[in-house]
Amino acid sequence: MSLLEVRNVTKRFGGLLANDSIEFSVETGTIFAVIGPNGAGKTTLFNTVAGAFAPSQGEVAFRGQIISGQPVHKIAQAGLVRTYQLVQLFKTLTVAENVMVGFHRVTSGGVLAALLRKPSTQRQERMIEARTREILEFVGLTHRADVAADLLPYGEQRLLEVARALAASPTMLLLDEPAAGLNTEETESLARVIQRVNESGVTIMLIEHDMSFIMRVAHRIAVLDFGRKIAEGTPEEIRAHPDVIAAYLGGTEGFDD
Ligand SMILES: Nc1ncnc2c1ncn2[C@@H]1O[C@H](COP(=O)(O)OP(=O)(O)O)[C@@H](O)[C@H]1O
Ligand SMILES: [Mg+2]
CATH class of the missing domain: 3.40.50.300 (P-loop containing nucleotide triphosphate hydrolases)
Structure with missing residues (x-):
């Protein structure tokens, strides 16, 4: 199959x-x-x-x-996780925060809910932070972690979109x-x-x-x-x-x- x-x-x-x-x-x-x-x-x-x-x-x-x-x-x-033809990042959030949104996407059914929701435990929060660092390293955006997304050059915004999609652990x-x-x-x-x-x-x-x-x-x-x-x-x-x-x-x- x-x-x-x-x-x-x-x-x-x-x-x-x-x-x-x-x-x-x-x-x-x-x-x-x-x-x-x-x-x-x-x-x-x-x-x-x-x-x-x-x-x-x-x-x-x-x-x-x-x-x-x-x-x-x-x-x-x-x-099965998608990205969009036109970059759809949260411009005023940092690069790392944009990736963190990706973790909640699959469970919340909505990005707004994801933004409003706080991780239920500190352990979960630490896990998400660690995984976010891993993903940023993986796509080569570690040096941009704390920069607002809209300050990135276009090519790096594209990489960030991929990073955010990876946070959802797609097959x-x-x-x-x-x-x-x-x-x-x-x-x-x-x-x-x-x-x-x-x-x-x-x-x-x-x-x-x-x-x-x-x-x-x-x-x-x-x-x-x-x-x-x-x-x-x-x-x-x-x-x-x-x-x-x-x-x-x-x-x-x-x-x-
Ligand atoms: N929402 C829509 N309503 C009407 N026609 C559409 C719509 N979306 C695409 N089309 C038409 O369908 C055809 C294929 O479009 P599209 O899938 O965007 O092609 P591509 O992405 O390969 O350029 C085009 O003729 C386009 O005008
Ligand atoms: Mg097209």
């Missing part, structure tokens, strides 16, 4: 087929990427998998349980265009962190535009075009696939759309 199974997922917006009968599986321990030109249906698919909305047809299964149609916090409780992490807006150096750091997270045992699914980034980190890639999956394979297979080349060259900006 695969960790995540997307089974015949269709999503309509009025008359528009944003996702058309999409199928793929993500195996435990792998990094799976979904790519495609603008408007291909990537974000729609991501939102269906992460639980932002239910598919019009088909279903998504995680660890053998149907998760499609369930609320985001239920899905997170099952171990699988869903990343929505993690490299969007990053410079070359920031993209490099992010790629390394994503690989390190994966090596620590977390399965990863991401959607992304940046092809060189994807070719470097993904074990397996699915390509969407006009709502349909037109190809799936290893980075080498995808790079050489005639339909993929045609889909990307159809746009004027090539692989980066």
